[in-house]
Amino acid sequence: MSTASIAVRRSSSPWVVYSIILLAMFIAQLGSGLKNALTPTIVSAFGQTVESGVWLNLSMGIVATCFVPIAGKLSDIYGRKYVAAIGVSLAAVGLVTVAVSRDYAGAIGGYTMMGLVAAALLPAGPAFAAVRIPESSRGRAMGMYPLVTLPGTILGPLVGGMITDAYSWQMVMYVAAVACLIAAAIALFFMEGPATRLQAKIDWVGVVCIVFTVSCLLVVANRGQVLGLANLWTWLLIAGVVVGGMVTVLVEKGKPHAILDISFIASREFLVPVLIMLGCYTIIGSTNYVATFFVAGVIHGNATMTGTVVMALFLPFAILSPFGGVLADRFGAKNITTVGVLIALVGLFSLTRVSSTTSLVELDIYVAIQGLGLGIFFPGILRIALSKAKRGKAEGAAGTFAMFKDVNGPMAVAMYGTWFGVLTASLTPGVLMARATELGVGKDIVDRIGTVGLKDPTVSQALTSLGIKAQELQAYATANAMPNAMSTVMWAQTALAAVALLLCIFVLPNPARAKSKAESDLVAQADS
Template sequence: MLNLPSLPYYRWLVFGVTATGTFMATLDSSIVNVALPRISTTLDSSLPLVQWVVSAYLLTISCLLPLFGRLGDMLGRRSVYTTGFLIFTLGSLLCGLAGHIALLITARVIQAVGAAMLMANASAIVAATFPSSSRGQALGMVGTIVALGSLTGPSVGGVLVDLFGWESIFYVNLPIGLLGFAASQIILPREARQTGEAFDYPGAILFAAGMTCFLLSIIHGEDLGWLSKTVITLFIAAVVLLTLFIRHEKRAPFPMIDLSLFKIWAFWSGNAAGLISFMALFSNTMLLPFYLTTILHLSPSQVGLLMTPFPLLMALLAPVSGYLSDRINPAFLSTAGLSVTTLGLLSLTLLGEHSSLWEIAFSQATLGLGNALFQSPNNNSVMSSVPPEKLGIASGFNSLVRNIGQVSGIAISVSIFENRQAAALAGFTQPDAAQQVAAFLSGYHTALFAGALFAAIGAALSFVRRTELAAKN
């Protein structure tokens, strides 16, 4: 019988299995957006209700990422990861079969449980499989898969919905999920279970409740009002619950999240920089399509084409920066990456009513370069900073930071955009087309400038991290 671990390319077989799960999970976080109007019509649901098809998926993943990272450390990452394929595939089947909006939302929750099991353990499996000499390159390619999954979702979803209906965006997961499950059973290495450790159920409940309140306050901050009673109550509840969670974790004999990890400078500073980077990037991801459609009047296919330079540069350069991060200080590369990202976002604040397509394509390529320089080395420094037995929780927390950054970036950018646009139109009873364009650009430029400010703050944090790591070396 063939001994797979003895093969010289065995590590890359493991990577292929983890890349499949990562791509599926991240793709389904964005592929549904383009199908929402069709789902709303077919299932006769209002837009606020159908929006929960997206929100339920996001909330469930965010609440469960640390939990499944911890279970991966305890029970073996292979078993949790392979189970994730089955649950994700089952959830996808139920999504496609759903004939009512309540059933679809419920199926999305089931799908998200599987996605959380995949996302929480993928980077940990890769980090544990690859030696330090090539770990950065492998993690860099994981970052590429994440970016490709998140950014290709809308274009792939649009084609599938137009050709085969909204159900097809879920059915396409079925063969991939089953093949991924079979491959993971055959290829992924078995691990010894941690014995004598109990699972922290109170901690898991407090974290899930606190994170749900926090994300709901962000998601509904704009439509309900940031100072509304509901949003303020949710935010206060989140602070109280997460405070209780931290106090509990400090006393728990086997905590769900080992807070001692945050004493590791590379771990907490890398996650902080990652959070800020996703907040910055998703101001562009959310608002650029509206600029291209509303101001330049481009078709959906043209919008997708103009956004292609970002994932293309990311796919080409992330493995290279990951390879370099194995040989030079990763914080140096992450500082350079966020600095380039800042410049890319600032270039978007110069776009106007008659900007050329080349200007837009160049700005997206700049953002792709910056993200490629940042993500791979940053992930490498975070995952390499923790003990091997804590890789699961580190991977889960890293994915959680990414989700929170995306949600926060979208919420903040949309809030700034709508606030500035409304202010620009406040003096007009019936604004003409030129005034509406000027108001749109005012809001768009301000939101993107805020995104650039976030990126600059992240670059400064990475610069401090670079100097301190250099001093330690």
């Protein structure tokens, strides 16, 4: 074989391996996504309450978030193919466990194992692209990542619902388990094995610190508003986050084989992109949550109409990401990241203008503008964050980035969702009083509505005597208070996006100049 043909084979092989990694990720995400819409069905099947349902997703989220950097470190040591195959296989076991469980505790245990899908596979794609894809094409590679992972997440619930309607929710779990096993087989037989094993030990103290800190953070984010500030557990969890975070930094700092590379995290190339990413992913979590309640409470839409908001956010995100990657390669990752944040900022500002007359089409357009901007933004920010990752630490760096990204969603929903609910509740009495006055209710009853609400017997009797239904009056008041509450939340989000934009313009570093194709081929040959 000629030297030229060897060079061609070597320069093209990273794309083949990367495509195999993405295929495994797509199948695993599709399998995992099949059960995403089944939480109410499973909760009902085990005779649990709506409040108890949070423990299914919370247990899975804790494992997914905590073990992403840990799986990345294990991949650095033992090789990504083995970690991915074992993790996804264990997730398949978890799916079967849920299907055959006879009690709710068993179902929660099965869901916990499902979190290994994200933990085992998420670092593999970006980490491989960061060190093996030629630098001149690295943005395009990063852009393929959400294009592959998001459709599985979007299509999974739809297919899972259809299987449930035709057969049962247990059948969904079995189908998802088969999908995960296929992904594990692809990883085991087609992904690259490690050329040499990294001589390093697992930092078990760091593992315990990360698991403890992130677990406390996710539990307090999800359950804090239910427990309340007066509850001792709330303050114990907050203390766990603060103390655990400080201990984690002290334990990991300076360790040669730390789970979290503190020196890398503290670098400008990683820290600034992560701060910008946290702001933008806060937008995703809060917009997704608040807009769906707007559809239900103001537009009075059904579940399908609510689903269009989610689709409007994530479809442009998935479709535009490859183009964002190409543009990042052509015009610079920093420039394209800045443009993406600016477009998302325009979408957020549009949402500050919502009112009770805003239609579903208008809302979908505003949300889609955000998705468009975030799709352009993501490949560039990911490329910059991993620009300094070395081959021996790439998986751990990508895992750390994914951990920061994934922990942000529950926090954003908890914070902005609670704020949105409090604002809506505080604005509703004023609307109730104004509407009751318009309907001819006496001033004394109007005043009582403002102080004790509609459930007071005196208020109920007065409204009934006038032929006014309290339930309809409450729905009217909520529908009119909610746009103002949403507008206030979106103004705060707009301010956050503006800060992210300023960071992009003035602080975000530029990665090194992309090498030419010839230079990239020479580098690939030298690395091999």
